[in-house]
Amino acid sequence: MEVRKIKKVIKRAGAFAYSTFNKKSGFEKHIPILYYHSIGKSLNREGLRVDTDEFEKQIKYLVENYIVVHLDEIANLVKSSKNAHKYAAVTFDDGYKDNFDVAYPILKKYNCPATIFIASGFVKKEVEFTEGGEKLIPLELNDIKSMNDDLVRFEAHTHTHISLNEITLDEVTYELERSVKEIEQMCGRKPTHFAYPNGAINKDILKRVEDVGFKSAYATFMSTEVKCEDLFCIPRVMIDMDDTLKDAVCKIEGAYNYLGKMQKGKTDL
Template sequence: MFFKKILKTNFSLFLNVVSVFLPKKKAVILLYHSIDRNDVYLTIRPEIFEKQMCYLKENKYLVISLKELVENIKTKKEIQPKTVILTFDDGFLSHYEKVWPILKKNNFPATFFISTGLVGSKINNSQNMPQPTANWEQIIEISQSSLIDIEPHSVNHYELDKLSLAEAENEIVESKNEIERRTGKKCLFFAPPRGKYNKETLNLLKKNNFEAMVIVKEGLVRTNDDLFFLKRKTINSSCSNHIQFRAKLVF
């Protein structure tokens, strides 16, 4: 126990030192999935999620919307130190019941990527266990807040690189149209299910007036990055450890 405590202290000190010397003109996009009380790999417990948001608040991280980040990249505006963007995939019911109240409390903007064909139904988590999703009434409610953007994650959560061109376009266009019709707001960004995409996916997004795509690949975002390859750092159950979460925030 003593050596474990020493190791944690030293690693925490290492993170502080590293964060001082690394270049600061970068942003980190965090990717969350389910927020629930289980030990599934891509799930974070509600109390841990709240502690993580409190950490961002107390340590003066600049939490901005994905929309603001994209605009900064388009205009070559300098990214401010400690910039963080919050994204949530799959439209779980827990996003409405547990995430939304915490975001509202901290005045944090966020983007939710939903699969429109699975709204008010169930979607499998990372261990193929079905979890409930938010319904349209709940989605529309949070979409009315200036803090929240609802964006497409396809219709059926299929891996787009395994579909025909026509099928992939339908997944992209129909999810976009449905969200815009329901919320009255324009969709600008896309998150491919399970991070799977190909060259045709990119062409379809550009053809249908999307401005950016976020992917499932660890890394930071710089002002000269390609808007259709915006990296995200996945927050999984290992990040329940405070040090592991802090490591995701090293710029």
């Protein structure tokens, strides 16, 4: 059995145990924020490309069971005392071509709002992403203009997609400000939400993100449990190629939150 699949079995066992003893009604706020990368039929070896049919099933489940909203509303929910147990969001990281070609028609079919966190240098073809020797294809400017409506919004994911803990704080500020400038030029709208590339985050980076003027920021901690103090490290639920609808539903309903607690515990947050 592949190592990835062995890890999947272990995580499923942990999710079953966690969900047996923890109910989402006990969470301060239960807000599933799904995040994807690539959608399509050709599955890559890293598990980041979700099958088209599975993606549609997941979106259908989400819109039938939750009120799917944009990130402005999520930020307001995190800050407020409002019961948030029926709200959710859909996000994509990086800005791949198939987000337009494959995911967008499904989002339109179900009238499901979504956010694409763009690595602006990737979309402008100033940096390349490769996978297994294959050059990955970014969104075209025309794709962005076609999707730039009430359904899909574009937010920041740095310019070069570098892990922010690998550079100086001044360089962090440059990456943030450059991405804001580039995305505003592409979309005619200033991005106000941010996602940390590779989930790289610490207190100093978080403070820089806040100082640049973002309203909220999104981490990669696997959890649906959100607290008021999490505004600049809001957890998300990653959906990968091995997730059946049952797996995705378990993640959406909070069964994998134990992973988020472990992941956040390894940081200084």
